[in-house]
Amino acid sequence: MAQFQINKTKYSSTQIVETQDQKDISLMSGEILLQIDRFAYTANNITYAVAGDLIGYWQFFPSIQDDQNRYGITPVWGFADVIKSAHKDISIGERLYGYFPTATHLKIHADHLSSFTLQDVSQHRQSLPSGYNLYHRVQADPAYNPEFDNHYMLLQPLHLTGWCLWDYSKMNNWFGAEQIVILSASSKTSIGTALSILHDKSSPKLIGITSDSNKTFVKKLDIYHDTLTYDEVHQIDASTRTLIIDMSGNIKVIDQLSDLLGTNLRHCIQVGLTHWEQAGRSPKTEHKEFFFAPGHIQQRIKEWGFKEFTIRSETSVSKTTQQASKHLEIEELQSLTGLQKIYSQIVEGSISPQKGLVVTM
Ligand SMILES: NC(=O)c1ccc[n+]([C@@H]2O[C@H](COP(=O)([O-])OP(=O)(O)OC[C@H]3O[C@@H](n4cnc5c(N)ncnc54)[C@H](OP(=O)(O)O)[C@@H]3O)[C@@H](O)[C@H]2O)c1
Structure with a gap:
């Protein structure tokens, strides 16, 4: 058994730590041992490290052999199989989709079982957002097909965020904006957001902002009405009421847009931190x-109920992920060592946006 650990103060520094053998793991009543089969790795997982203390991402999966508390484990979305069970209703061989550590195995305390889901009720996860503690019992879904595992774990969580951003912007009447500017337009979350917004005939026009090196890819997607690079931001129509949806966290770009747009900047939704090295605070962005x-x-589930939420969101997300899959080239990395080899390129952002990295164990 092994864990892929990240230095909490220097994200580019990692170590793979071997842990005890799986046969030595004992289970208490209700616990199951999962062997992680595969997981996706994108800039989202680097953001988990950057926001590790702020949002509590380091708390999900404690690192072992780390007496000085210098290392942490970022969560990932993936699939795992039950290899030991001390739960009367969970059998060996069952497959789960959900939130896992960058590791070979995970022990959880399963409870609140339904035909389709179960929850990890381990004490250390109880104060964390509950959606992250939910696991999907995928074999109960007649539509489940393992052939699509890679695309599903790479795109579903990020496009669900995109759907939420559409829903949130729409329910706020687009904040009065006539155009939406999306920063870090080549990211999977941005693509999912743009596709969700595009499906809505009442939506404002979309402008994607990206790096020079990613402009060709973004233009080819054909989902933004206009595509500009960070150096071309000044070309934006500043006379138009604007909503910014920001996946980059790049404070220089936000400040520049804020100066250009003035009172036409109606609102700025801060979503991500892909440009984590350029992140910061600025007094200019009061919106x-x-x-x-x-x-x-969680709010929508409270209002609509879990079933209605799932129907509404998944109908849209399955459409947007299918569209985005056409532009996705899966690259499988072998084991935690394969991830470690390419990891510095993910941190510095030099992976082509066309690639979808998947770690197979
Ligand atoms: N708040 C939420 O609930 C929530 C939910 C989901 C995702 N997110 C966030 O959304 C963001 C996008 O995640 P993703 O997984 O979709 O990303 P991704 O597909 O891996 O995005 C890759 C793109 O991000 C930019 N990038 C990545 N690393 C960079 C670096 N070091 N320097 C400069 N640019 C870099 C580049 O785009 P450009 O050249 O186009 O800038 C690159 O093409 C993440 O910050 C993630 O945490 C937030």
């Missing part, structure tokens, strides 16, 4: 608000 998808999901 800025942090958006946390699990919070929006």
Whole structure:
């Protein structure tokens, strides 16, 4: 058994730590041992490290052999199989989709079982957003097909965020905006957001902002009415009421847009931190608000109920993920060592946006 650990003060520094053998793991009543089969890895997982203390991402999966508390484990979305069970209703061989550590195995305390889901009720996860503690019992879904595992774990969580951003913007009447500017337009979350918004005939026009090196890819997607690079931001129509949806966290770009747009900047939704090295605070962005998808999901489940929420969101997300899959080239990395080899490129952002990295164990 092994864990992939990240230095909490220097994200580019990692170590793989071997733990005890799986045969030595004992289970208490209600616990199950999962062998992680595969997981997706994107800039989202680097953001988990950057926001590890702020939002509590380091708390999900404690690192072992780390007496000085220098290392942490970022969560990932993936699939795992039950290899030991001390739960009377969970059999060996059952497959789960959900939130896992960058590790070979995970022990959870399963409870609140339904035909389709179960929850990890381990004490250390109880104060964390509940949606992250939910696991899907995928074999109960007649539509489940393992052939699509890679695309599903790479795109579903990020496009669900995109759907939430559409829902949130729409319910606020687009904040009065006539155009929406999406920063870090090549990211999977941005693509999912743009596709969700595009499906809505009442939506304002979309402008994607990206790096020079990613402009060709973004233009080819054909989902933004206009595509500009960070150096071309001044070309934006500043006479138009604007909503910014920001996946980059790049304070220089936000400040520049804020100066250009003046009172036409109606609202700025801060979603991500892909440009984590350029992140910061600025007094200029008084309209800025942090958006946390699990919070929006929880609110909608409270209003609509779980079933209605799932029907509404999944109908749209399955459409947007299918569209985005056409532009996705899956690259499978072998085991935690394979991830470690390419990891520095993910941290510095030099992976092509066309690639979808998947770690297979
Ligand atoms: N708040 C929430 O609830 C929530 C939910 C889901 C995702 N998110 C956030 O959304 C963001 C996008 O995540 P993702 O997984 O969709 O990303 P992704 O697909 O891996 O995005 C890759 C793109 O991000 C930019 N990038 C990545 N690393 C960079 C670096 N070090 N320097 C400069 N640019 C870099 C580049 O885009 P450009 O050249 O176009 O800038 C790159 O093409 C993340 O910050 C994630 O945490 C937030």
